[in-house]
Amino acid sequence: MDDAQPFDEKLDQRRRKGLLLGGVFFLATIFGLVVLLTLMVDVVVKGGQWLDWEFLTSFPSRIPENAGIESAIVGSLWMIGLTAVLSVPIGVASAIYLEEYAPRGWFLKLIQININNLAGIPSVIYGILGLALFVRFMALERSLLAGALTMALLILPIIIISAQEALRAVPSGVRESAFALGATRWQVVWSHLLPVSAPSIMTGIILALSRAIGETAPLIMIGALTFIAFLPESIMDQFTVLPIQIFNWTARPQPEFQGLAAAGIIVLMIALLLMNLSAILLRNYFEKYRVR
Amino acid sequence: MDVPQTFHGATGPAIEGFPDRPDLSANVFRSPKERAIEVALAFCALVSVLTTLGIAAVLVFESLNFFAEVSIVEFLTDSRWTPQFAEKHFGIRPLLSGTLLVTVIAAVVAIPIGLMSAIFIAEYAPVRARRVLKPGLELLAGIPTVVYGYFALTFVTPLLQPIVPGLNVYNALSAGIVVGIMIIPMVASLSEDAIRSVPRSLAEGAYALGATRIEVVLGVMVPGAISGIIASFILALSRAIGETMIVTLAAGAMPNLTINPAESVQTMTAFIVNVSLGDTPQGTVEFYSLFAVGLVLFLVTLGMNFLANIIIRKYRERY
Numbered sequence: 197m198d199d200a201q202p203f204d205e206k207l208d209q210r211r212r213k214g215l216l217l218g219g220v221f222f223l224a225t226i227f228g229l230v231v232l233l234t235l236m237v238d239v240v241v242k243g244g245q246w247l248d249w250e251f252l253t254s255f256p257s258r259i260p261e262n263a264g265i266e267s268a269i270v271g272s273l274w275m276i277g278l279t280a281v282l283s284v285p286i287g288v289a290s291a292i293y294l295e296e297y298a299p300r301g302w303f304l305k306l307i308q309i310n311i312n313n314l315a316g317i318p319s320v321i322y323g324i325l326g327l328a329l330f331v332r333f334m335a336l337e338r339s340l341l342a343g344a345l346t347m348a349l350l351i352l353p354i355i356i357i358s359a360q361e362a363l364r365a366v367p368s369g370v371r372e373s374a375f376a377l378g379a380t381r382w383q384v385v386w387s388h389l390l391p392v393s394a395p396s397i398m399t400g401i402i403l404a405l406s407r408a409i410g411e412t413a414p415l416i417m418i419g420a421l422t423f424i425a426f427l428p429e430s431i432m433d434q435f436t437v438l439p440i441q442i443f444n445w446t447a448r449p450q451p452e453f454q455g456l457a458a459a460g461i462i463v464l465m466i467a468l469l470l471m472n473l474s475a476i477l478l479r480n481y482f483e484k485y486r487v488r
Numbered sequence: 489m490d491v492p493q494t495f496h497g498a499t500g501p502a503i504e505g506f507p508d509r510p511d512l513s514a515n516v517f518r519s520p521k522e523r524a525i526e527v528a529l530a531f532c533a534l535v536s537v538l539t540t541l542g543i544a545a546v547l548v549f550e551s552l553n554f555f556a557e558v559s560i561v562e563f564l565t566d567s568r569w570t571p572q573f574a575e576k577h578f579g580i581r582p583l584l585s586g587t588l589l590v591t592v593i594a595a596v597v598a599i600p601i602g603l604m605s606a607i608f609i610a611e612y613a614p615v616r617a618r619r620v621l622k623p624g625l626e627l628l629a630g631i632p633t634v635v636y637g638y639f640a641l642t643f644v645t646p647l648l649q650p651i652v653p654g655l656n657v658y659n660a661l662s663a664g665i666v667v668g669i670m671i672i673p674m675v676a677s678l679s680e681d682a683i684r685s686v687p688r689s690l691a692e693g694a695y696a697l698g699a700t701r702i703e704v705v706l707g708v709m710v711p712g713a714i715s716g717i718i719a720s721f722i723l724a725l726s727r728a729i730g731e732t733m734i735v736t737l738a739a740g741a742m743p744n745l746t747i748n749p750a751e752s753v754q755t756m757t758a759f760i761v762n763v764s765l766g767d768t769p770q771g772t773v774e775f776y777s778l779f780a781v782g783l784v785l786f787l788v789t790l791g792m793n794f795l796a797n798i799i800i801r802k803y804r805e806r807y
Contacts, residue, residue, distance in 0.1 A: 210702075214701055214702035217702050218608075218701070218702065221605070222612070224604035225609060227601055227605075228601070228605065228624070228628050228669070228673065229621075229628075231669050232624070232627060232631075235643075238643050286535050289528070289529050290536060293530050293532060307537060313540070313790065313794075314540060316727075316793040317543070317789060318727075318730025318731070320730065320760050320782075320785075321547075321730070323760075324543075324546065324760065325542055325543050328546040328779070329542060329546060349539050352535065356536065382522055382525045407630075410630075410633070412632065413633075413732040413733055416764060417760070417764045439634045442634050442638065443736075443737070446637060446638045446737055454642050457642075464635070465635070468630065
């Protein structure tokens with residue numbers, strides 16, 4: 197068949213072009229993963245030597261050898277806990293109202309557009325809101341509560357959107373059969389929809405909180421401090437969090453402090469990894485119980 | 489308690505003569521408890537509306553304090569931004585140009601790489617590879633921005649310094665590149681969704697006419713998804729404009745009316761953060777300038793998000 201007349205003389209050329217571009221597309225795809233890997237290796241190489249038990253259990257210090265992140269870790273835990281308490285009930289309740297109660301119409305559409313837009317507003321703007329509303333107007337000062345309220349507003353749209361998707365994924369047969377047995381709307385929600393969609397809602401909440409744990413700008417705006425040599429004991433105390441500590445160390449010119457920043461990043465990334473992992477495991481574990 | 493229980497857990501009066509039977513004519517769907525729950529849930533949904541109103545109110549009213557001392561004309565036309573100097577100038581153009589410069593560099597990085605990744609994941613990758621690649625890219629999106637800022641300042645800038653002559657320690661180039669890397673997953677994932685929503689039959693029709701895979705992708709699938717792809721670019725760039733920590737750490741704090749990416753610039757977001765980091769006394773005009781810049785930033789990002797939504801709704805090919 198060697199001397200057979202090809203149907204398209206340029207076919208080889210067209211195929212070569214396809215192969216070449218396919219290769220370029222592949223390289224572009226793994227570019228992101230290569231950067232991710234580079235970032236991780238860089239951080240571990242620079243920060244590994246600073247990461248020890250003393251680092252985890254010391255307060256920030258002007259002397260790099262003595263500096264640690266105890267107040268930042270405790271501050272971040274307070275912040276996440278408080279943010280979750282404030283944002284989860286309101287977020288899930290909003291989603292239930294929008295999906296199960298609100299009459300379809302322009303008003304619902306307006307709220308929905310509003311929530312989608314809120315998710316696209318830069319986080320530093322939420323910081324401005326927190327500064328003006330919570331710190332100055334409500335006079336909460338630079339407290340954990342002011343920070344958590346700001347963070348709660350920031351992640352509220354994320355929680356609402358993911359909870360709405362979770363509720364929408366529940367087959368309508370579940371609702372209809374419950375209604376058919378005479379259940380009221382709230383009984384349908386409470387005893388059917390929430391248990392069925394709980395794993396997906398939980399996954400969304402964990403991912404939203406993992407966004408909150410890494411946010412820096414809004415908390416700088418409301419004035420979270422860096423040199424905190426005490427642990428917060430109430431929600432009205434001043435505080436610092438891990439990302440702010442990392443920011444402060446990175447901004448210093450001395451290489452020792454950048455090493456400390458890298459060590460802080462390792463801790464932050466491990467925390468994020470654990471949260472993401474638990475979200476994935478949760479989703480996979482409950483996948484087999486899913487109502488179809 | 490001799491209040492009879494109904495099937496619904498709601499309470500109603502028993503029918504006379506039949507104390508053990510609940511009154512089924514009572515409308516439990518309109519019981520006070522059900523109404524109260526509905527109102528409480530609606531109130532929660534209102535919080536998100538109040539957030540938007542709160543943001544708009546804070547930005548507008550606090551900006552009024554600023555515009556009481558600085559005219560809008562000066563704000564928009566003066567080419568100097570020197571709030572900290574003795575001779576104060578409040579012209580936002582240097583901040584706008586800094587933001588624009590970083591965003592353009594980010595776009596140059598993110599748009600081609602993001603779109604090519606989207607094409608690869610949607611059209612080339614086998615199912616099993618897609619299952620690894622998509623979450624891998626999403627990991628990139630989940631990294632805190634302060635970590636990216638650290639990466640830009642301590643890794644990318646030293647890496648570029650031997651290549652780019654005259655590169656400042658704080659420069660728009662490495663900040664822009666890293667912002668671009670940050671938004672790659674957004675471009676890739678939204679564009680991929682758009683490409684995958686083009687019906688398979690169009691691709692198969694093209695294959696049947698003898699097109700190669702690359703010709704199908706570039707000639708049919710990408711044009712078919714172009715509205716979604718462009719919307720993904722706009723949304724990602726709006727994210728780049730609002731990005732704060734990378735530019736604060738890596739681009740510097742010099743309001744600089746320049747298009748030279750090797751120089752230090754200050755973006756709108758970096759200015760906002762720097763004012764609150766410093767010891768600017770509350771109530772001064774420097775302090776209120778933060779709200780005016782925030783208002784501009786808010787309007788720009790909001791406008792871009794709306795534009796993206798309009799493009800998706802108006803120009804979508806309907807199959």
